[in-house]
Amino acid sequence: MWLKLYLGAVAMVVLGVVPVLARNRMMTTLEINHSSGRYRICSHVLGLQRGQWKKLPLVQRVVVRYFSEYVAASSDYQEGDFQQAREYILLFSVPDSPTGVILYRHPVREQAVAIACQIGDALGVEVVEFNQYQQVSVVQDAPPPAHQ
Known part of the structure; x- marks a missing residue:
């Protein structure tokens, strides 16, 4: 035992x-x-x-896009049982493509933007953000080209 x-x-x-x-x-x-x-x-x-x-891919810029959806909190669907799920999607913006390449999803805007800026620095491209109203703003400009 x-x-x-x-x-x-x-x-x-x-x-x-x-x-x-x-x-x-x-x-x-x-x-x-x-x-x-x-x-x-x-x-x-x-x-x-x-x-x-x-x-x-040939990356034009890095994009941070706000995304939200409502999800049911229970199976009986009573009023007030829906919760809004928010996240920020990081994408490569690719020329001549209606969709971007999804890299990452993050629930916190500030951290998503910081990650996007690091990626933008590594690739030498600008970083833009689309907010919940689909308004675009430049978060970080592309670095100037290096002189040779």
């Missing part, structure tokens, strides 16, 4: 600790390789990296 309780306790600890470690050790990164003209979005979990390299 003691052995069964001990094994049960160990199983509970393992089942409880692994998801916590995985959640606390999970990270998403964007890697850009200028020399090969490729990028990838990687998920890192417990030291393991996963993500496929894709061809880097």
Whole structure:
């Protein structure tokens, strides 16, 4: 009986600790390789990296776009059961394309803009933001071209 309780306790600890470690050790990164003209979005979990390299499109600018939708908070759909889910989507704006390449989604505007500015710096392009009213504003200008 003691052995069964001990094994049960160990199983509970393992089942409880692994998801916590995985959640606390999970990270998403964007890697850009200028020399090969490729990028990838990687998920890192417990030291393991996963993500496929894709061809880097000709990026005109980095866009932060506000997005929201209403979701049902319960299945009986009573009044007031809907909640607004908001997020900021980071995209590559690509010439002659009606849609952008979605890179990342973030719930906090300030952090989404900061990430977009870092990407804009890395690619040498401007960063723009579309707010909830679809008004556009330049957040960061493209850096001047380097003199050779």
